[in-house]
Amino acid sequence: MAIFSKTCEYALRAVFYVAQRSHEGYKVGIKEIAEQINSPEPFLAKILQRLRKEGLIQSVKGPSGGFYFDAASLNRPLADIVTAVDGDAIFTGCGLGLTDCSESNPCPLHEDFKKVRNQITSMLNHTPIGKFNLGLIKGKFSLNK
Amino acid sequence: MAIFSKTCEYALRAVFYVAQRSHEGYKVGIKEIAEQINSPEPFLAKILQRLRKEGLIQSVKGPSGGFYFDAASLNRPLADIVTAVDGDAIFTGCGLGLTDCSESNPCPLHEDFKKVRNQITSMLNHTPIGKFNLGLIKGKFSLNK
C-alpha cells in the first residue's frame, strides 16, 4: 500500500514533468511525457484527459500541440491534482477505514492519524505545481525510476 | 486512496478488538469479531489466518476456542501487523512510486515524504497492540463505523 494510487503517482510525476517543460517554454506530447516518467502511455493519456477536463492542465491538439501549464495553473497546489485523482480520502478519511472520522466517534488511532493527515494536507496545500521546476531543470530530481 | 489497504484496516480493527477481549480474559470467535468491527466474515477469516501463520496472533479450534493474544503478542508493535499485511511500502516506498527511494536519486517530494513516512513509522513502531485496551473497554473508541 502506498499513500497515493498508481494513477495519482503517474499524475504527479507527469505534472512535474510538464510543469518543468512549461517553465522552459515548451508544450509536451503524451508520448514524450510517458517516456520521461516511465508510465504506460494510453493509461497516462486518460489521466491527463481527466485533469484537463477539470481545468488543472492545458492542452492543444494538432501539430506542435501537447500539454502545458499556464501561469495560473503552475501556482495551483498539488492538493488539487491529488483531489482530482484520488478524492479527499487522504485528507479526511479514517486511517482504519471507519465511515467517517470525527472527534466524537474516534478510532483508536484517530489522534495519531490526524497528525499524519495534517502534515500531508499541509504539504500538498503549500506546494505549488511549479515548485520544483528549477531543481528538475538542474537534474536534481528523478521522475522515472 | 488511503494509508492502508482495506485488508490492513480490517486487520488492525480486528487486532484491537481481540486485544481488548484478551485483556479481559476471553477468546473471540471470528463471527463475533466480524460483527464487532463490521467486516465481511470470510474475508476477515483469511486475514487472521495469515496473521496466525506469522505468529502474530494466537488461536485454538473447537468449542470455547477462538482468537486471542498472549502477553508477549500484546506488546508487539502495530508495525508488525501492518508489515505482515501490506508489506513495507508504507515504511520505505517512494511517495511517487519510483522503484526505490534514496537520497542519491530522490523524487521532488522525497524530503517531504520522508518526514511523513518517518512519522507513520515511528507511530506504528511505538504503539503496542494492547495500547488501547483500557480505552476500548471504557468505550472511548469505535471500531465499527
Added chain:
DNA sequence: GAGATAAAAGATAAAAATATCGTTTATTAA
C-alpha cells in the same frame, strides 16, 4: 482547402484487491 499531427473519446482487456463458499481438521465437552 488538403494533409499531417496530436489529443479526446469510447470500447475492451488484464491484473490485483476484495469477498464468498464448501469441505476438512483440530479441540472440547459430555
Added chain:
DNA sequence: TTAATAAACGATATTTTTATCTTTTATCTC
C-alpha cells in the same frame, strides 16, 4: 468415544484498479 464447535484450507467469484486499442475530433502547416 462421540457429537458439537470453531478455525484452517482450497477453490471460486466479484469488484476495482490498471492498462490497451481503435476511432474521432481539433489544430496546425502548407
